[in-house]
Structure formats: structure tokens, C-alpha cells
Amino acid sequence: xxxxxxxxxxxxxxxSLKDADIGTLYVIQHELLKNSAVDxxxxxxKHPLTDExxxxxxxxxxKPFKELQKATDAALKATAELKGAFDSKLGSK
Numbered sequence: 137x138x139x140x141x142x143x144x145x146x147x148x149x150x151x152s153l154k155d156a157d158i159g160t161l162y163v164i165q166h167e168l169l170k171n172s173a174v175d176x177x178x179x180x181x182k183h184p185l186t187d188e189x190x191x192x193x194x195x196x197x198x199k200p201f202k203e204l205q206k207a208t209d210a211a212l213k214a215t216a217e218l219k220g221a222f223d224s225k226l227g228s229k
Contacts, residue, residue, distance in 0.1 A: 137153060144200075147200065149192070153188065158189055160211075161191055163215070165179045167210045168204070171206070174194070176192065177193050177207075
């Protein structure tokens with residue numbers, strides 16, 4: 137996956153992601169929207185043939201890049217816990 141910050145300000149960040157899975161970005165978006173400091177978080181597929189997704193985060197109470205970092209860390213933690221639950225029930229391979 138390749139990530140490029142296309143636009144950034146004190147209240148908003150726009151990121152272009154190539155070779156990204158939209159499902160993964162939806163998990164990050166969900167984590168962002170759980171945070172009251174985030175005013176907006178959106179994910180779109182630019183075009184189905186380009187394999188490029190766009191992510192926009194707006195926060196008036198804190199730096200949007202920091203909020204994106206926190207949401208990504210929370211998403212990684214949640215997926216690790218889910219993997220652990222599956223491994224314990226199904227047996228680790």
C-alpha cells in the first residue's frame with residue numbers, strides 16, 4: 137500500500153492510498169468517528185479501475201494527523217484481539 141498526503145491543514149488532512157483495501161479503511165474510519173474530537177471522517181474509492189482510495193479527516197479540537205494515528209493504532213489493536221479470539225477457538229496454525 138502506498139499512502140500520500142495530498143492536502144493538510146491544522147483542521148483537515150486528505151490522504152490518497154493506492155493498492156488499499158477499502159474494508160481496512162472502513163475500520164479506521166469507524167475508529168475515527170468514535171472519537172468526539174473528530175468532526176468528519178470519510179473514505180471513498182476514487183474509481184474502481186484506479187485501485188485508489190481517498191481518506192479525509194477533519195478535526196477542530198486536535199490535529200487530524202494525530203487522530204488518524206490513534207485510530208490506526210486502535211484498529212490494529214482490535215484486529216489483533218479478534219485474531220486472538222479466532223486462534224483460541226479454532227486452534228492456532
